[in-house]
Amino acid sequence: MKKNFLNDLHFKQEVYVLEDYQPFEGLDFLEKYHFNSFLPPSRLDSYLPLSNRQTSANFWKKNLEEEFILDENFHRDLLYHALETSLENWANYKQIPTKEFMAILKKQQEIENNSNQMIEDEGYYKMKVNSPFNEQLFFGVTPEAMENIEKTYSLQDAHSLYTELAKLEVFDFRSLYRFSKHFGMPYGIMDDNGFDLYLDGDTLFFPFCSIAVLNKKIAIYKRDFEWFKIIQTKNVSKIRSLLYNTDAQDNLSDDDVIDQAKEHITSLLSRLDAFNVSMYVDYQDGSFVPGVWFSDLFNFAYFQLAKALSNNIEVRECDYCGHIFEVTHKRQRFCPPLPNRKRSSCEMAYNNRLKKEKK
Ligand SMILES: [Zn+2]
Incomplete structure (x- = not known):
């Protein structure tokens, strides 16, 4: 990283x-x-x-x-x-x-x-x-x-x-x-x-x-996240359709198109209210550590989004709900478990559906 x-x-x-x-x-x-x-x-x-x-x-x-x-x-x-x-x-x-x-x-x-x-x-x-x-x-x-x-x-x-x-x-x-x-x-x-x-x-x-x-x-x-999604999944045709109204840009390479999408999401995220955080310092084990406070969960989500973009994380579509999730282990097929849960609710719902289909 x-x-x-x-x-x-x-x-x-x-x-x-x-x-x-x-x-x-x-x-x-x-x-x-x-x-x-x-x-x-x-x-x-x-x-x-x-x-x-x-x-x-x-x-x-x-x-x-x-x-x-x-x-x-x-x-x-x-x-x-x-x-x-x-x-x-x-x-x-x-x-x-x-x-x-x-x-x-x-x-x-x-x-x-x-x-x-x-x-x-x-x-x-x-x-x-x-x-x-x-x-x-x-x-x-x-x-x-x-x-x-x-x-x-x-x-x-x-x-x-x-x-x-x-x-x-x-x-x-x-x-x-x-x-x-x-x-x-x-x-x-x-x-x-x-x-x-x-x-x-x-x-x-x-x-x-x-x-x-x-x-x-x-x-x-949702609009900002949609851009994140098409960038991380390299959905070039979708980006082309959103960025250019005409076929005039057909000569742009896929890499150029993704590059322009990245410029675009940067301008979207430059809104002042997206990253509304306050800073603090903690003193832990003999050193100062910087930290931030978020004012609501949208704020936190934008922070996670910025982090995911700059780390260029891998995303995958969930086999159950079709939404994208951040891949944390190689064979992951479903959205991760929700807070205070051990298992993925998408995985459980998927298995239940399979069981019903078999009957
Ligand atoms: Zn899911």
Whole structure:
């Protein structure tokens, strides 16, 4: 392996995983939670008579309402950086033809572009609130599951997070549910308000998020990952079809085409928000070691993606699900096991299918 500082960086964050998540329509669902249930009843009665629970519910309501509004360049990012199939999924969800959907998105982007993006500005605020992309749909932990936050995993062990994250589909709750159950929600509002835990820089915890903002991140990540995939699998014909509209570039050699694809993914990854990490130093066994903190799982996935690109790792298509995974041993045919699991769930599902077919 060539020298690469990404391989030497330490990261020690743990991620809290909740047992169960679900989508919620509107924000009234927050009334159902037993926020601050960890406080002894006597304390609740004597010190916090003014419904401490309600305070937490209001905190989450306010923050979830504002999440979309505070997300800068939402329409521009979605218009220019999303994978095409993700936009089609979004249009399907809205039950409008893709062409019409794109026209609305373009119009919103123009208004956004001509605004100052200041939340204090009434015009901008109104545009954001009334945007057809401001979905009143949220994703989060169920009231029952919030009482039980014991499962964690370490990012250091989550080698396949970036390939698993690419399996998410826009407005496909089954894929989101599956990912979150194993890795925790990939992104959201990080706060412990009302929960029985204490957050510090070493832990990641996302109980709730806005579906619109999350889906935008998925759509962009999937596009970036698609480029990673076609580069690592040397899918030259696909790259040619994406990079060049005409046959005029037919004289370029395959190596040149891959080279241009690498330039292209570099420009895609140069977005400021892709690698939003903070640094720290640890003192271990007599020497200082540099480390980084990630702000969410997309951040971490981009870090893994950059690392995989610069180490030029081998990828392979899984025999069960067809997605690509990072090859860590020669005879590997399936996606690797998920956190806290010993065996590959793709391998087990594949074997089960074989057994059924034999019957
Ligand atoms: Zn698989």
